[in-house]
Amino acid sequence: MADDLPKRCHDCLVRDTSLCASLCDSELAELGKLGRKVVVREGTVVTSEGDDNLLCANIVSGAIKLLKTTPDGREQAVGLLADGDFVGQPFADSGALTAIAIRNTELCIYPRSSFERAMADRPKLERALLERTMRSLNEARERQLTLARKSAKARVAGFLLGLMRDGNMGSIEVPLSRGDIGDYLGLTIETVSRQFTELKAAGIIAADRGGRTVAIHDRAALQSLAED
Numbered sequence: 001m002a003d004d005l006p007k008r009c010h011d012c013l014v015r016d017t018s019l020c021a022s023l024c025d026s027e028l029a030e031l032g033k034l035g036r037k038v039v040v041r042e043g044t045v046v047t048s049e050g051d052d053n054l055l056c057a058n059i060v061s062g063a064i065k066l067l068k069t070t071p072d073g074r075e076q077a078v079g080l081l082a083d084g085d086f087v088g089q090p091f092a093d094s095g096a097l098t099a100i101a102i103r104n105t106e107l108c109i110y111p112r113s114s115f116e117r118a119m120a121d122r123p124k125l126e127r128a129l130l131e132r133t134m135r136s137l138n139e140a141r142e143r144q145l146t147l148a149r150k151s152a153k154a155r156v157a158g159f160l161l162g163l164m165r166d167g168n169m170g171s172i173e174v175p176l177s178r179g180d181i182g183d184y185l186g187l188t189i190e191t192v193s194r195q196f197t198e199l200k201a202a203g204i205i206a207a208d209r210g211g212r213t214v215a216i217h218d219r220a221a222l223q224s225l226a227e228d
Helices: 025-032 112-121 123-149 152-163 178-185 189-201 219-226
Strands: 036-040 045-047 055-061 064-069 075-081 098-101 105-111 170-173 205-207 213-216
Touching: 025 123, 055 112, 075 123, 075 178, 105 112, 112 123, 123 152, 152 170, 152 178, 152 189, 152 219, 178 189, 189 205
Parallel strands: none
Antiparallel strands: 036 105, 045 098, 055 105, 064 075, 064 098, 170 213, 205 213
16 A cells, blocks of 8 residues: 555655654555645745635644734744644634744645545544644743743753754754744843853853854753753
8 A cells, every 4th residue: 555655755754753654554645645745945934824724734844933923013933843843723714823934844735624624534643633732732831931930041951952852962953043042032132142152161062153053062961951
């Protein structure tokens, strides 16, 4: 049955980590017929808050920033999605958030209505989405606590740890600028830059000034700071 899979499913880098991991080959073959691969360039708006909610997507590679408009018209970063994450909100007629690619991003896109029908026929897919939604809700609650209670250093340390999805040592890509990180963490760009400088001076991380690649040298120390 694996021979019936579309080539993009055979070659997909996130087949085992995205929602598709909940499906057997025959189910994945049927879902694959509904989707199409799209590469969006950095800065492209994937979905807009308030617009008709027409699509859902898995992120194959890249990164997407989620924004919410405040009552005074400013945009606030409220989420960050990366490889294997799901973009979109089934069963909602209009978009609740704006999603912007913050680097060149490959998506596997499904029409929302078709994806909703696929979930109705595949309880495992629906459960997988529910589990991800609950995890995102828990992360949002944890972030709310971080913004209310934790120091600037703890916020930056926790942010970097959140990018270490496999929990391993090594280099990580930071998809946000220092200004975007500040916006996301409720800090000024100067405070974010100062925290990066202090983490480098302490030998916990290494990074070029303003660079997007950060090497984590002492994960235990970073974890300790994030818990302060």
